[in-house]
Amino acid sequence: MANVAPILGTKTKADSQSRKAILFRTGGLGDFVLTVPLLREIGRHFDEVLLITRPRYFSFADSLGFSLKLGDADIFDAKKVDFVQGATVFTFWGDEDWIDELRRAGVAEVRVLASRPDAPPHVSARMFEDANLPVPKDLFERSWLESETPAGTSLWLHPGSGSTEKNIPLSVFVGQAEAWLA
Template identity: 25%
Template structure:
Protein backbone atom coordinates (compact mmCIF):
# COMPACT_ATOMS: atom_id res chain seq x y z
CA UNK A 1 0.00 0.00 0.00
CA UNK A 2 1.35 3.42 -0.99
CA UNK A 3 1.14 5.72 2.02
CA UNK A 4 1.76 9.45 2.44
CA UNK A 5 1.98 11.56 5.59
CA UNK A 6 1.36 15.30 5.90
CA UNK A 7 2.56 17.14 9.02
CA UNK A 8 0.75 20.47 9.38
CA UNK A 9 1.11 22.81 12.33
CA UNK A 10 -0.25 26.35 12.41
CA UNK A 11 -3.69 27.82 12.96
CA UNK A 12 -7.10 26.79 11.60
CA UNK A 13 -6.87 28.85 8.41
CA UNK A 14 -3.41 27.45 7.64
CA UNK A 15 -4.78 23.94 7.94
CA UNK A 16 -7.86 24.55 5.79
CA UNK A 17 -5.71 26.12 3.06
CA UNK A 18 -3.70 22.88 2.92
CA UNK A 19 -6.76 20.73 2.16
CA UNK A 20 -6.39 20.94 -1.66
CA UNK A 21 -2.93 19.37 -1.36
CA UNK A 22 -4.24 16.63 0.94
CA UNK A 23 -7.11 15.89 -1.44
CA UNK A 24 -4.75 15.72 -4.46
CA UNK A 25 -2.50 13.23 -2.67
CA UNK A 26 -5.39 10.79 -2.33
CA UNK A 27 -5.30 10.01 -6.05
CA UNK A 28 -1.76 8.55 -6.30
CA UNK A 29 -1.64 7.30 -2.69
CA UNK A 30 -3.95 4.66 -1.26
CA UNK A 31 -3.69 6.10 2.26
CA UNK A 32 -2.94 9.67 3.32
CA UNK A 33 -2.45 10.34 7.02
CA UNK A 34 -2.41 13.82 8.54
CA UNK A 35 -0.72 15.01 11.71
CA UNK A 36 -2.17 18.36 12.75
CA UNK A 37 -3.12 20.35 15.83
CA UNK A 38 -5.67 18.55 18.00
CA UNK A 39 -8.42 21.15 17.58
CA UNK A 40 -8.84 20.49 13.87
CA UNK A 41 -7.03 17.24 13.08
CA UNK A 42 -10.26 15.35 12.37
CA UNK A 43 -11.48 17.90 9.82
CA UNK A 44 -9.54 16.14 7.05
CA UNK A 45 -11.04 12.70 7.66
CA UNK A 46 -10.53 9.51 9.63
CA UNK A 47 -6.78 9.23 8.93
CA UNK A 48 -5.89 12.30 10.98
CA UNK A 49 -4.07 12.43 14.29
CA UNK A 50 -3.23 15.11 16.85
CA UNK A 51 0.25 16.54 16.48
CA UNK A 52 -0.02 17.81 20.06
CA UNK A 53 -0.15 14.25 21.41
CA UNK A 54 3.15 13.17 19.87
CA UNK A 55 6.62 13.71 21.30
CA UNK A 56 8.57 14.62 18.17
CA UNK A 57 11.21 16.63 20.05
CA UNK A 58 14.02 14.10 19.38
CA UNK A 59 13.57 14.66 15.65
CA UNK A 60 14.65 18.28 15.98
CA UNK A 61 17.99 17.33 17.60
CA UNK A 62 20.92 16.76 15.21
CA UNK A 63 22.52 13.31 15.20
CA UNK A 64 20.32 11.94 17.97
CA UNK A 65 19.30 8.37 18.73
CA UNK A 66 15.69 8.05 17.62
CA UNK A 67 13.20 5.81 19.46
CA UNK A 68 12.50 2.60 17.55
CA UNK A 69 8.74 3.24 17.59
CA UNK A 70 9.29 6.42 15.60
CA UNK A 71 11.67 4.72 13.18
CA UNK A 72 8.96 2.14 12.55
CA UNK A 73 6.28 4.83 12.24
CA UNK A 74 7.98 6.98 9.61
CA UNK A 75 9.34 3.99 7.68
CA UNK A 76 5.73 3.10 6.75
CA UNK A 77 5.47 6.09 4.43
CA UNK A 78 6.74 6.39 0.89
CA UNK A 79 6.19 10.16 1.12
CA UNK A 80 6.35 12.65 3.99
CA UNK A 81 5.41 16.31 3.44
CA UNK A 82 6.18 18.55 6.40
CA UNK A 83 5.25 22.18 7.02
CA UNK A 84 6.92 22.20 10.45
CA UNK A 85 9.52 24.88 11.14
CA UNK A 86 12.85 23.15 10.57
CA UNK A 87 15.53 25.82 10.00
CA UNK A 88 18.55 23.51 10.27
CA UNK A 89 16.77 20.57 8.57
CA UNK A 90 17.34 18.28 11.56
CA UNK A 91 13.76 17.02 11.38
CA UNK A 92 14.13 16.25 7.69
CA UNK A 93 17.41 14.35 8.14
CA UNK A 94 16.02 12.32 11.03
CA UNK A 95 12.85 11.37 9.14
CA UNK A 96 14.95 10.34 6.14
CA UNK A 97 17.10 8.23 8.48
CA UNK A 98 13.97 6.28 9.43
CA UNK A 99 13.69 4.95 5.90
CA UNK A 100 11.15 7.37 4.41
CA UNK A 101 11.57 7.14 0.62
CA UNK A 102 10.74 10.78 -0.18
CA UNK A 103 10.67 13.82 2.11
CA UNK A 104 9.45 17.20 0.86
CA UNK A 105 9.47 20.37 2.97
CA UNK A 106 6.50 22.66 2.43
CA UNK A 107 6.70 26.41 3.08
CA UNK A 108 6.68 27.25 6.77
CA UNK A 109 5.55 30.82 6.11
CA UNK A 110 3.22 32.28 3.48
CA UNK A 111 4.63 35.23 1.53
CA UNK A 112 2.76 38.00 -0.26
CA UNK A 113 2.00 37.21 -3.88
CA UNK A 114 0.51 33.91 -5.02
CA UNK A 115 -2.54 32.61 -3.19
CA UNK A 116 -1.74 30.66 -0.03
CA UNK A 117 -3.24 27.44 -1.42
CA UNK A 118 -0.84 27.62 -4.37
CA UNK A 119 2.16 28.29 -2.14
CA UNK A 120 1.23 25.39 0.12
CA UNK A 121 0.84 23.09 -2.90
CA UNK A 122 4.42 23.63 -4.11
CA UNK A 123 5.53 20.22 -2.78
CA UNK A 124 3.21 18.66 -5.36
CA UNK A 125 5.05 20.38 -8.20
CA UNK A 126 8.22 18.53 -7.18
CA UNK A 127 6.26 15.28 -7.29
CA UNK A 128 4.50 15.89 -10.60
CA UNK A 129 1.04 15.79 -8.98
CA UNK A 130 -1.57 18.23 -10.29
CA UNK A 131 -4.42 19.91 -8.40
CA UNK A 132 -7.69 20.00 -10.30
CA UNK A 133 -9.65 22.08 -7.76
CA UNK A 134 -8.03 24.82 -5.68
CA UNK A 135 -11.02 25.34 -3.37
CA UNK A 136 -10.66 23.65 0.05
CA UNK A 137 -13.61 21.36 0.75
CA UNK A 138 -14.75 19.52 3.86
CA UNK A 139 -16.83 16.37 3.86
CA UNK A 140 -19.76 16.06 6.25
CA UNK A 141 -21.75 13.25 7.73
CA UNK A 142 -25.30 13.90 6.52
CA UNK A 143 -26.98 12.71 9.71
CA UNK A 144 -24.66 14.81 11.88
CA UNK A 145 -25.22 17.87 9.71
CA UNK A 146 -29.00 17.45 9.76
CA UNK A 147 -29.01 17.11 13.55
CA UNK A 148 -26.94 20.27 14.06
CA UNK A 149 -28.88 22.38 11.56
CA UNK A 150 -32.22 21.23 13.02
CA UNK A 151 -31.40 23.22 16.16
CA UNK A 152 -31.82 26.51 14.26
CA UNK A 153 -34.67 27.97 12.22
CA UNK A 154 -33.92 28.67 8.57
CA UNK A 155 -32.76 30.70 6.70
CA UNK A 156 -29.75 30.91 9.00
CA UNK A 157 -27.22 33.74 9.00
CA UNK A 158 -23.94 32.88 10.72
CA UNK A 159 -21.82 35.86 11.79
CA UNK A 160 -18.25 35.81 13.06
CA UNK A 161 -17.36 39.32 14.32
CA UNK A 162 -13.79 38.42 15.35
CA UNK A 163 -10.55 37.25 13.80
CA UNK A 164 -7.92 37.19 16.52
CA UNK A 165 -6.51 40.52 15.29
CA UNK A 166 -8.18 43.87 15.97
CA UNK A 167 -6.87 45.37 12.73
CA UNK A 168 -8.73 42.73 10.70
CA UNK A 169 -12.05 43.37 12.48
CA UNK A 170 -14.92 45.51 11.25
CA UNK A 171 -16.01 47.81 14.13
CA UNK A 172 -18.31 45.95 16.51
CA UNK A 173 -21.00 48.66 16.37
CA UNK A 174 -21.35 47.89 12.67
CA UNK A 175 -21.82 44.21 13.44
CA UNK A 176 -24.52 45.07 15.96
CA UNK A 177 -26.27 47.33 13.46
CA UNK A 178 -26.07 44.70 10.74
CA UNK A 179 -27.47 42.03 13.05
CA UNK A 180 -30.39 44.27 13.96
CA UNK A 181 -31.21 44.68 10.26
CA UNK A 182 -31.00 40.93 9.68
CA UNK A 183 -33.38 40.32 12.57
CA UNK A 184 -35.77 42.94 11.21
CA UNK A 185 -35.82 40.99 7.92
CA UNK A 186 -36.83 37.82 9.75
CA UNK A 187 -33.47 36.12 9.56
CA UNK A 188 -32.33 33.63 12.18
CA UNK A 189 -28.86 34.70 13.37
CA UNK A 190 -26.14 32.70 15.10
CA UNK A 191 -23.03 34.50 16.33
CA UNK A 192 -19.82 32.46 16.27
CA UNK A 193 -17.03 33.02 18.76
CA UNK A 194 -13.75 31.45 19.78
CA UNK A 195 -11.21 32.08 22.49
CA UNK A 196 -9.89 35.20 20.75
CA UNK A 197 -13.34 36.76 20.34
CA UNK A 198 -14.43 37.31 23.94
CA UNK A 199 -14.63 41.11 23.66
CA UNK A 200 -16.70 41.02 20.48
CA UNK A 201 -19.05 38.36 21.86
CA UNK A 202 -19.55 40.29 25.09
CA UNK A 203 -20.55 43.38 23.11
CA UNK A 204 -22.97 41.39 20.95
CA UNK A 205 -24.57 39.79 24.01
CA UNK A 206 -24.86 43.16 25.73
CA UNK A 207 -26.76 44.74 22.82
CA UNK A 208 -28.63 41.77 21.36
CA UNK A 209 -29.20 39.44 24.29
CA UNK A 210 -31.13 36.30 23.42
CA UNK A 211 -32.52 37.67 20.15
CA UNK A 212 -29.71 35.76 18.47
CA UNK A 213 -28.17 32.34 19.07
CA UNK A 214 -24.52 31.82 19.99
CA UNK A 215 -22.05 29.14 18.96
CA UNK A 216 -19.13 29.74 21.31
CA UNK A 217 -16.03 27.54 21.25
CA UNK A 218 -17.85 24.78 19.42
CA UNK A 219 -15.87 21.72 18.28
CA UNK A 220 -14.85 22.43 14.72
CA UNK A 221 -16.58 19.41 13.19
CA UNK A 222 -19.88 20.53 14.72
CA UNK A 223 -19.28 24.14 13.66
CA UNK A 224 -18.43 23.01 10.13
CA UNK A 225 -21.68 21.02 9.98
CA UNK A 226 -23.65 24.10 11.06
CA UNK A 227 -21.90 26.34 8.53
CA UNK A 228 -22.58 23.93 5.68
CA UNK A 229 -26.23 24.96 5.76
CA UNK A 230 -25.77 28.66 6.52
CA UNK A 231 -25.09 32.00 4.92
CA UNK A 232 -21.94 33.39 6.49
CA UNK A 233 -20.42 36.84 7.06
CA UNK A 234 -16.95 37.24 8.54
CA UNK A 235 -13.43 38.63 8.29
CA UNK A 236 -10.06 37.28 7.20
CA UNK A 237 -10.04 34.49 9.79
CA UNK A 238 -9.77 30.76 10.20
CA UNK A 239 -13.53 30.56 10.74
CA UNK A 240 -14.15 32.20 7.35
CA UNK A 241 -11.90 29.61 5.69
CA UNK A 242 -13.79 26.90 7.56
CA UNK A 243 -17.14 28.32 6.42
CA UNK A 244 -16.05 28.45 2.79
CA UNK A 245 -14.69 24.89 2.89
CA UNK A 246 -17.91 23.71 4.58
CA UNK A 247 -19.94 25.06 1.66
CA UNK A 248 -21.55 28.12 3.25
CA UNK A 249 -22.51 31.05 1.05
CA UNK A 250 -19.82 33.45 2.30
CA UNK A 251 -19.45 37.22 2.36
CA UNK A 252 -15.98 38.07 3.68
CA UNK A 253 -14.97 41.60 4.69
CA UNK A 254 -11.25 42.07 4.05
CA UNK A 255 -8.54 44.44 5.21
CA UNK A 256 -5.70 45.17 5.64
CA UNK A 257 -4.48 41.73 4.52
CA UNK A 258 -4.38 41.03 0.78
CA UNK A 259 -7.27 38.88 -0.47
CA UNK A 260 -5.16 37.84 -3.48
CA UNK A 261 -3.12 35.79 -1.01
CA UNK A 262 -5.48 35.12 1.89
CA UNK A 263 -9.11 35.12 0.71
CA UNK A 264 -11.10 31.89 1.08
CA UNK A 265 -11.45 30.17 -2.29
CA UNK A 266 -14.56 28.81 -3.93
CA UNK A 267 -17.52 29.81 -6.08
CA UNK A 268 -19.51 30.20 -2.86
CA UNK A 269 -17.29 33.09 -1.64
CA UNK A 270 -17.64 36.83 -2.23
CA UNK A 271 -14.87 39.06 -0.87
CA UNK A 272 -15.27 42.77 -0.21
CA UNK A 273 -12.04 44.72 0.32
CA UNK A 274 -12.42 47.75 2.60
CA UNK A 275 -11.43 51.17 1.21
CA UNK A 276 -7.66 51.42 1.43
CA UNK A 277 -7.71 48.08 3.24
CA UNK A 278 -9.00 49.82 6.38
CA UNK A 279 -12.12 48.18 7.81
CA UNK A 280 -12.85 51.25 9.92
CA UNK A 281 -13.61 53.02 6.63
CA UNK A 282 -16.07 50.35 5.50
CA UNK A 283 -19.51 51.82 6.16
CA UNK A 284 -22.44 49.77 7.39
CA UNK A 285 -24.60 51.17 4.58
CA UNK A 286 -22.19 49.79 1.97
CA UNK A 287 -22.23 46.30 3.50
CA UNK A 288 -26.04 46.39 3.66
CA UNK A 289 -26.12 47.30 -0.04
CA UNK A 290 -23.74 44.45 -0.79
CA UNK A 291 -25.96 41.98 1.08
CA UNK A 292 -29.05 43.29 -0.70
CA UNK A 293 -27.45 42.56 -4.07
CA UNK A 294 -26.82 39.00 -2.86
CA UNK A 295 -30.43 38.58 -1.74
CA UNK A 296 -29.55 38.26 1.95
CA UNK A 297 -31.57 41.13 3.40
CA UNK A 298 -34.96 40.85 1.75
CA UNK A 299 -37.82 40.32 4.15
Protein backbone atom coordinates in the same frame (compact mmCIF):
# COMPACT_ATOMS: atom_id res chain seq x y z
CA MET B 1 -14.75 9.37 14.42
CA ALA B 2 -16.07 6.82 11.99
CA ASN B 3 -13.94 8.05 9.11
CA VAL B 4 -10.57 7.63 10.85
CA ALA B 5 -9.32 4.18 9.94
CA PRO B 6 -6.11 2.26 10.57
CA ILE B 7 -6.30 0.54 7.17
CA LEU B 8 -6.88 2.38 3.93
CA GLY B 9 -7.04 1.58 0.25
CA THR B 10 -10.80 1.29 -0.09
CA LYS B 11 -10.95 3.62 -3.07
CA THR B 12 -8.98 3.83 -6.29
CA LYS B 13 -6.11 6.26 -6.16
CA ALA B 14 -4.80 8.41 -9.00
CA ASP B 15 -1.49 6.54 -8.83
CA SER B 16 -1.47 2.74 -9.13
CA GLN B 17 1.64 2.31 -6.95
CA SER B 18 0.98 1.63 -3.26
CA ARG B 19 2.44 4.50 -1.26
CA LYS B 20 2.23 6.12 2.15
CA ALA B 21 2.18 9.84 2.92
CA ILE B 22 2.54 11.88 6.08
CA LEU B 23 1.42 15.51 6.29
CA PHE B 24 2.69 17.55 9.22
CA ARG B 25 0.42 20.55 9.85
CA THR B 26 0.44 22.69 12.96
CA GLY B 27 -0.39 26.37 13.29
CA GLY B 28 -3.71 28.11 13.68
CA LEU B 29 -7.15 27.24 12.39
CA GLY B 30 -6.71 29.36 9.26
CA ASP B 31 -3.45 27.57 8.40
CA PHE B 32 -5.11 24.20 8.87
CA VAL B 33 -8.14 25.12 6.75
CA LEU B 34 -5.91 26.43 3.95
CA THR B 35 -4.21 23.02 3.92
CA VAL B 36 -7.42 20.96 3.56
CA PRO B 37 -7.40 20.96 -0.29
CA LEU B 38 -3.81 19.71 -0.28
CA LEU B 39 -4.66 17.03 2.27
CA ARG B 40 -7.53 15.81 0.12
CA GLU B 41 -5.28 15.68 -2.97
CA ILE B 42 -2.69 13.72 -0.98
CA GLY B 43 -5.52 11.32 -0.15
CA ARG B 44 -6.20 10.89 -3.88
CA HIS B 45 -2.58 10.11 -4.73
CA PHE B 46 -1.49 7.97 -1.79
CA ASP B 47 -2.96 4.71 -0.49
CA GLU B 48 -2.35 5.52 3.17
CA VAL B 49 -2.24 8.96 4.78
CA LEU B 50 -1.12 9.95 8.26
CA LEU B 51 -1.97 13.50 9.36
CA ILE B 52 0.22 14.78 12.18
CA THR B 53 -1.47 17.84 13.66
CA ARG B 54 -2.90 19.30 16.85
CA PRO B 55 -5.62 17.14 18.48
CA ARG B 56 -8.04 20.06 18.31
CA TYR B 57 -8.15 19.53 14.51
CA PHE B 58 -8.85 15.77 14.65
CA SER B 59 -12.60 16.39 14.38
CA PHE B 60 -12.09 17.67 10.81
CA ALA B 61 -11.11 14.14 9.72
CA ASP B 62 -14.74 13.10 9.29
CA SER B 63 -15.25 15.90 6.74
CA LEU B 64 -12.30 15.14 4.46
CA GLY B 65 -13.96 12.55 2.22
CA PHE B 66 -11.42 9.77 2.84
CA SER B 67 -10.05 7.74 5.74
CA LEU B 68 -6.74 8.58 7.32
CA LYS B 69 -4.66 8.00 10.41
CA LEU B 70 -4.15 10.79 12.92
CA GLY B 71 -1.17 11.63 15.11
CA ASP B 72 -0.55 14.28 17.75
CA ALA B 73 2.11 16.77 16.59
CA ASP B 74 3.18 17.47 20.17
CA ILE B 75 4.23 13.88 20.90
CA PHE B 76 5.09 12.46 17.45
CA ASP B 77 8.48 10.71 17.35
CA ALA B 78 9.50 9.48 13.89
CA LYS B 79 11.89 6.92 15.39
CA LYS B 80 9.00 5.19 17.17
CA VAL B 81 6.44 5.08 14.33
CA ASP B 82 6.76 2.25 11.80
CA PHE B 83 4.48 4.08 9.35
CA VAL B 84 7.36 6.43 8.39
CA GLN B 85 9.23 3.59 6.66
CA GLY B 86 9.13 4.36 2.93
CA ALA B 87 6.68 7.25 3.37
CA THR B 88 6.64 10.58 1.54
CA VAL B 89 6.52 13.43 4.05
CA PHE B 90 4.89 16.79 3.36
CA THR B 91 5.90 19.42 5.89
CA PHE B 92 6.03 23.16 6.46
CA TRP B 93 9.05 22.71 8.75
CA GLY B 94 12.31 23.18 6.85
CA ASP B 95 14.69 22.48 9.75
CA GLU B 96 17.56 20.42 8.31
CA ASP B 97 18.24 18.53 11.56
CA TRP B 98 14.61 17.44 11.74
CA ILE B 99 14.61 16.44 8.06
CA ASP B 100 17.76 14.39 8.66
CA GLU B 101 16.02 12.71 11.62
CA LEU B 102 13.10 11.78 9.36
CA ARG B 103 15.47 10.31 6.78
CA ARG B 104 17.31 8.29 9.44
CA ALA B 105 13.91 6.94 10.55
CA GLY B 106 13.34 5.57 7.03
CA VAL B 107 11.31 8.23 5.24
CA ALA B 108 11.64 7.87 1.45
CA GLU B 109 11.16 11.53 0.53
CA VAL B 110 10.62 14.88 2.28
CA ARG B 111 8.78 17.65 0.42
CA VAL B 112 9.11 20.98 2.23
CA LEU B 113 6.20 23.36 1.59
CA ALA B 114 6.50 27.15 1.84
CA SER B 115 4.35 28.35 4.72
CA ARG B 116 4.87 32.02 3.94
CA PRO B 117 5.60 32.40 0.24
CA ASP B 118 6.93 35.80 -0.73
CA ALA B 119 5.62 35.69 -4.30
CA PRO B 120 2.56 34.42 -6.17
CA PRO B 121 0.73 32.14 -6.46
CA HIS B 122 -1.63 32.18 -3.45
CA VAL B 123 -0.32 30.00 -0.60
CA SER B 124 -3.02 27.37 -1.24
CA ALA B 125 -1.88 26.93 -4.86
CA ARG B 126 1.80 27.18 -3.88
CA MET B 127 1.37 24.20 -1.53
CA PHE B 128 0.49 22.01 -4.51
CA GLU B 129 3.49 23.23 -6.50
CA ASP B 130 5.86 22.55 -3.59
CA ALA B 131 4.20 19.16 -3.00
CA ASN B 132 4.65 18.25 -6.69
CA LEU B 133 0.92 17.54 -6.98
CA PRO B 134 -1.53 18.95 -9.54
CA VAL B 135 -3.42 22.11 -8.55
CA PRO B 136 -7.17 21.34 -8.70
CA LYS B 137 -8.94 23.48 -11.31
CA ASP B 138 -11.67 24.28 -8.79
CA LEU B 139 -9.29 25.10 -5.92
CA PHE B 140 -10.92 28.44 -5.10
CA GLU B 141 -14.44 27.58 -6.28
CA ARG B 142 -15.67 24.83 -3.97
CA SER B 143 -15.96 23.72 -0.38
CA TRP B 144 -13.23 21.26 0.57
CA LEU B 145 -14.80 20.00 3.78
CA GLU B 146 -17.76 17.71 3.24
CA SER B 147 -20.55 19.16 5.34
CA GLU B 148 -24.17 20.16 5.22
CA THR B 149 -25.11 23.18 3.11
CA PRO B 150 -25.38 26.21 5.42
CA ALA B 151 -28.93 26.94 6.51
CA GLY B 152 -30.45 29.89 8.29
CA THR B 153 -29.62 33.55 8.02
CA SER B 154 -25.96 33.52 9.10
CA LEU B 155 -22.90 32.58 7.07
CA TRP B 156 -19.50 32.45 8.76
CA LEU B 157 -16.41 33.03 6.64
CA HIS B 158 -12.88 32.65 7.97
CA PRO B 159 -10.78 35.13 5.98
CA GLY B 160 -7.44 33.60 6.93
CA SER B 161 -4.51 35.01 8.82
CA GLY B 162 -4.84 38.68 7.98
CA SER B 163 -1.86 38.39 5.64
CA THR B 164 -2.54 39.65 2.11
CA GLU B 165 -0.15 37.00 0.78
CA LYS B 166 -2.18 34.16 2.30
CA ASN B 167 -5.73 35.37 1.88
CA ILE B 168 -8.08 34.80 -1.01
CA PRO B 169 -9.13 38.16 -2.53
CA LEU B 170 -12.16 39.80 -0.92
CA SER B 171 -14.06 39.48 -4.22
CA VAL B 172 -14.11 35.67 -3.79
CA PHE B 173 -15.72 36.02 -0.35
CA VAL B 174 -18.25 38.49 -1.76
CA GLY B 175 -19.08 36.04 -4.55
CA GLN B 176 -19.52 33.19 -2.05
CA ALA B 177 -21.80 35.32 0.11
CA GLU B 178 -23.86 36.44 -2.90
CA ALA B 179 -24.25 32.83 -4.07
CA TRP B 180 -25.34 31.76 -0.60
CA LEU B 181 -27.90 34.56 -0.39
CA ALA B 182 -29.34 33.83 -3.87
